[in-house]
Amino acid sequence: MAERIAHDVTPPKIGPDAQEELDRLVQTLHEHGVLRFANDVVASNHELLRILVGGLNKPGTLNAIQNLSVIAMTLSTLPPERFYQVMFALKEGIEQVGNHRHDEAEGHSYKSRSKGKYQEKDSAPGITGIYRLLHDDELWYAIQPVLAGLRAFSERLDRPVDKPVTDFTGKPTEGP
Secondary structure, three states, rough: OOOOOOOOOOOOOOOHHHHHHHHHHHHHHHHHOOHHHHHHHHHHHHHHHHEEEEEEHHHHHHHHHHEEEEEHHHHHHHHHHHHHHHHHHHHEEEHHHHHOOEEEOEEEEOOOOOOOEEEEEEOOOHHHHHHHHHHHHHHHHHHHHHHHHHHHHHHHHHHOOOOOOHHOOOOOOOOO
């Protein structure tokens, strides 16, 4: 009987292997000057490090870094769809405030919802106008989220905070 021939099928080469990709990456970094820049940074590390540490050691820089970390902690607790909703509601509110102009040409600035008529410029709605506003359901539905937000904002301002990280995580931190 004939002996068995051991033959391993080598897979066809579909693309470059890891070493070829690495060589191409190094060549591309060299062609675009990134390697020269990295070498210069490493060669000047003592002076660059001194400047960097000097800049980071200022109270204003430390405050900015801590404030950015608080913003990141806050954003990490908001789901993206809620953040999107709030940001675009804020955008539309700002646009409405910015677009609100008194109509100087006609001399009118206030439009009563119930009658659909304009009152003269600079005239107050009067007691009956205020009374109508108190019974305007659409106005109260629009004001309720603002009032709830002001209440939550005020309650949060009254809460004392020693360290933001401790308040955020609930775990005590060490150090000054």
